Amino acid sequence: MSVSSAEAVETASQDQTTPPQPLSAAPRSWAESWPIDTSLPRLYLPNDTTSRAVGAMEVYTELMHRIERALGATPPTTFVGSRGLFFLEPLVEVELPTGERVAYGPMRTSMLTKRNLELILQGRRIAGATLGPLAEHPHLIGQQRLVFGSCGILPPNDLQALRSQGAYGALERALLRSPPEVIDEVVASGLQGRGGAGFPCGLKWRTTAAAAGSPKYIVANGDEGDPGTYADRMLLEGDPHRLIEGMAIAAYAVGATEGYVYIRGEYPAAIASMRTAITQAREAGILGPRMLGSGGPFDLRVAINGGAYICGEETALLESIEGRRGMVRAKPPYPAESGLFRKPTVVNNVLTLASIPWILRNGARAWKKHGTEGSPGTVVLQLGGSLRTPCLIEVPFGLSLREVVSGYGGGTPKGLKLKAVQCGGPLGGLLPPRLLDTPVSFEGLKAAGGLLGHGGIVVYDHRTDMVDLSHHFMEFCAHESCGKCTPCRIGSHRAEELLQKVLDGEGSPEDLDRLRELAHTMTWASLCALGGLAPSPVLSALEHFPREFEARLKRTGGGA
Amino acid sequence: MAAPAGRVPLPRVASDPLPVLERGTPTVALTIDGVRVRVPEGLPLIEAAKLVGVEIPHLCHDQKLEPYGSCRMCLVQIEGRGGFPASCTTKATDGLVVTTRSTALTRLRTNVMDLYLSDHPPDCLTCAANNICPLQDEAADSGIRKISFVGERHESAIDRSNPYFDFDPTKCIVCVKCVRACGEIQGTFALSLSGRGFDTKVIAGDGGPFGGSPCVSCGACVSVCPTGALQEKTIIAAGTPTGSVRTTCSYCGVGCQFDAQTKAGHIINLQPVGQSPVNFGHACVKGRFGWEFVNSPERLTTPLIRGADGQLHHASWEEALDRIEERLNALRAAHGPDALGGISSARGTNEENYLMQKLMRAAVGTNNIDNCARVCHSATVAGMMETFGTGAATNSLSDINLADVLMVVGANVTEAHPVTGSRIRQAVARGARLIVIDPRRIALVDDADVFLQLRPGTNVAVLNGLGHLIVREGWIDKDFIERRTEEYNAYKLTIAKYTPEYVQDISGVPPDALWKAAYLYSHSRASMCLHGLGVSEHKTGSYGVMALANLAMLTGNVGKPGTGINPLRGQNNVQGACDMGALPLTYTTYQKVSDGKVRKRFEEAYGVELPTAPGRKIPEMYEAMLAGQMRALYIVGDDIAQTDPNSAMVEQALRTLDFLVVQDIFLTKTAAMAHVVLPAASYLEKDGTFTNGERRIQRIRKVVDPPGDARADWEIICDVSNRLGYHMHYADPGEVFAEAAALTPLYSGATYARLEGEGLQWPVPNDRHPGTTVMHEKQFPRGKGKFAPHDYEPPGEEPTEAYPFTMITGRGLFQYNCGSMTQRTKLRALEPEDLLEVNPADARRLGIAMDERVALESARGKITIRVLLSDRVAPGQVFTTFHYAETDVNRLLSSSADVLSKCPEYKVSTVNIRRLQP
């Protein structure tokens, strides 16, 4: 956890004279104009989208400004990603001479008094924002940060610092083993895809490795379309080299020579960070004609979505990379056999691929020590909605929803009552409070009628109107339907119309039957899981909150 | 919505054929609705089901298209698998147990249909697709009673901008078949979808009307549309056809098969045939839609005789035949039989061409018989005869699917042979490599891996250059050269000097591109050459063809599937016209008139002594006319006054004649000069056979009666013969064919009965022979293949100060040759005049603007023409079509021709462009 040799810091500080993107929107950088006093302790400043969204840049600028005014110089700084404790942002960490890092947050400019600045630079307590060493923060203590181990700690775009901390070590080791051995290791880990379907990663690789055709491709799915999820974004911004390492290992294992990182357009910072990292990896000889000088050729490019949820679905995603309309392809053939440009292609979620370096470094057995029988390893959960302390956590599979929501999430804010928990995004189900003891694992959530999906957990409080929420989900589905298959193309629109009718107080009991029948058609006849699963939140609302729907139906005068 | 009772379903796409079981593919056994069946591995379940007689409901599936899986009507259940997989996208594997009917499936299908109908106009009875609508059929089958949803429906206006079909978006079910057909079958990619979700809709081009989009009106989208959304105007106007007759297109040499659909004795539409190995359900705009000329009021309906007033007057058949009998007999008596001649029609049937040559030889007593192959691929025949010993395409059109590398030389395939063009594009889409050799940036260049943009008339240099590189780099097929060829050393000596640099000097082709083409052509399992008039219509046309044949032998690319030298024969039956002996030096299938044994056989068959003097080729006929040696000419279906080169000379020659008979379906420029004009029946009005460019003999069948007194060419020829005292009596064309086949070794195994179905590709030596898809597999007709090297010689004309531009002439998609037919259809509007394509750089220099009319001048004459600025032509070159009599382009051309075959040099002449208004 402590940071790097003096040498690394030295270079790091030089690197950091140009802060990472996207600072374009931030105030003019202090580091460009002010002298840096290396006798001052180094500050670690989270530069995550959410940090900035809650004013981190204003706070940092003011902080540096005031230190400069007070001391005539500024301390060296390092931008890092976030640790996911977003309720603590804007956050500032100070590296003490002991190497220990102590944190302050959430910071407000009003806290930046001269006195407080002095205290901060000494790592001492200030009122209202002292957090101490973050590793000991109660939120992090219970976590197992296998994938997010560097995020928020190491500078994402300082390749040298990262390598000194072991980055690309797993790739080095993998290159010493045969490709089938690497695949066997991944198979043995039982790693399941983090994109939603939970398909065993190693088996997918094995298929691609065996498939005829060249070149082969590795595609990282960073579309992260599910509203309520942000783990891919955090990793892309905060630790992009981990993804590159995972992709390089995948490429070696299956014999791929080209790869794409597909990122949604809503994530400009992730796109910029990823592009920088790819350039760095190329310059360092990690990517290029010979991976790390000993592997085969492998190079990466970033492709960007233009605002279409369906492009997270792997075949639509491939169409999108090819530059076309993101329309779902019928499967089989699966991308593993015929994917990008109709060549064998591994499509994995960002988190799946980012799990690979840890597994290759520590072994499948170590990975399997975490989690449950059916869901080995850790799970990255992203909490959102009506919670006191929404955050990203990485924990072993198997915790109960209650531990997650009430524990890490801090429960609903004061005065608000938890009404439903939604797992797995817009394709997952809604769980009522009585199901809060459901274990968070692929099998646990499935049994409860939910879905793990990409690990997004959104909490709704008592103010939520379940009919309106159902309409909201169907509107999303209708808006995002690719339009290829009839049940979803027309069905989602009709379902939205029916729910609007109920919402307007014009619905009849037959309309609810019609809705259920339509949901059945969509579920079983749709071509892809968007149309197939989009009815689930609505069906679960109907199941768990039937009275809210009935209460909305039209009063038909003469009864019955 | 409900379909009316008692309707007779007529298949809309002329066929929803059974899947083709290719020999050799591994099979799997599966059970469908309790029936065990063995099918090729990987066959979509929906196709496998057909084999056990189970028709699974479907709206987006089509055997001709890639599996898509959008309509979700074809869902089935598979034992041991959850859910309801789509049978169109699920492939047959061993041991599957499939259920296609169940209450669960019916529930889903009915509900999907419910959704369709909730966004569909409610009234089938007013719809042109009524009774021929798969959506309507599926709706009826699903048993749906009423629609569950009241909601938004799409409303938009009908797009009537295409001349042949309407697009009614309200009836569109977004099955995307049209979009897929346009891309996957036609290769034009004029269509796409826009929007998404409920707003997904079909767009043409930028979303405007079809008329303004890149659509080329091939009709593929209309054929596959399962609703009334895309519908032919003729069906909208006339209603559902009730009868259907299979026949062959009479435009180009591809030979597409159609079902001519009729109602109350009228043709309603022509539907391409799905099972045809020639056009696999596809067609081009001319064949599919351009048949309306048959109903033109300008059709010739009675014979015409030139009166004392110099005008043509309607006459009876008796009068016309009397006149012909009298004049021909008199002129023959006075000047001898060789003062008479005939030009037979490559547009007519084999039977007609056979009778025409028989008429000239047996009834008149001269070998003066030729056909328009002379001005077309005669150089190909000469070149291939010399090298291989036979002049026809070595391979089949379907071989395009088998080749790794396709080399297209001097052929603008997407316009002149559109269905073959689509086939090439499909092959490229599947991964075949494409080399294009052409002076113009034709459409196929977009699909090409290498484009050799040579100067017109420099084929021999470029092809020798390819040979040079292949020999130099050692990419030759030594074994093939040793076993199957002779004269290799002579070839090596000749090509030695054709270094890439030397070739570049002559042709302008960069060495890199030349190298890449040589590499590709010589590094495949099978490289196939397809060539057109850009090779043959040159002063060195036959040498160019030999240069191609040399390359094929050098690399062993002949005599096996997916290879060969394949001229894209032009006219529907130009192959057959030549096969049937409508040539001055040969009887049927190239049996030499000079061969006494052969002649004896024909004399025995014909019961008369036959002439021995060699006949005259068309250009030699002109010379003879101008020299006063020929006094009468009988032309069947060839508008030489417009389409032969140096037309002023041609007209002059025709004017020297004492008697000119022209037999045509329209009063062409040539017919207007005749003393007697005879009205012929068109291809939809008679029976017979055509032989297409891949040697496939196919039937044509009478669909409607000819107009007025018009009669089939074969009947007229018989009458003329009888009047000349040589008896010809046949009950029908079948009898003629049988007689011809008996005298024609390559056709001997063909009979009308055997031609049912897909026809037969000659050689068919006996009645059990299946026909020949690949020629020269074991040996060449001349024994060994002969390398025939020739040095480059410059074309007949090279740019001078007075005539600084090189003019290429050729074809446009929507017009056909002399235009007599296409210009009497709506195609006229799609390509309303001949345009002079000028490179923008040249235009800038000359100060010429787009659409300006300019004077175009050669040493022979001057015409005016409108300008189209286009970088399809290179600077210093211009291009124009020759389809409009009004333009009279051929007035500018010289009589320069291929030395061996007399094939005119249509592709190179030099001209000058002048502005009309300064």
Add this chain to the structure above:
Amino acid sequence: MGWEAVVAEEASSPHPSALAALLAVQGRVGYVPAEALVAIEAQLGVPKAELFGVLGFYSDLRTQPPGRHVLRVCLGDSCYARQSPKVLAAAQKALGCQSGQTDKRGAVTLGTVYCLGNCARSPSVELDGEVIGDVSPAKLTKVLGGLK
């Protein structure tokens, strides 16, 4: 102005993509001008229909210049749970226009989006590419008031 280079660059990439070219053009000038479509069609060799199909599929792409600022209100699930429909209503009221439209002054084009990845600090909006978290109707109205 400015987009020619990006079209040329995409055309020379190993796998030219119409979508990438369209996004790059829009990244430069805020929308996709008609001339850029012509250039993409010609330089990338994309069939016209397909290009317009792509244009009509991705909701980020637009062919008309937006206002001087672009505001997108998140309607994703986490933001919805934290009352983002009210934020949208406030934006509509403040700007006097609906989602998909530009206010009368031409200052702000209003849109919606499903999730900005800022769910831990919902509700979120995006203004000119930068995310703002913890928005309330009042806070947003204030921000909009400050825009020119």
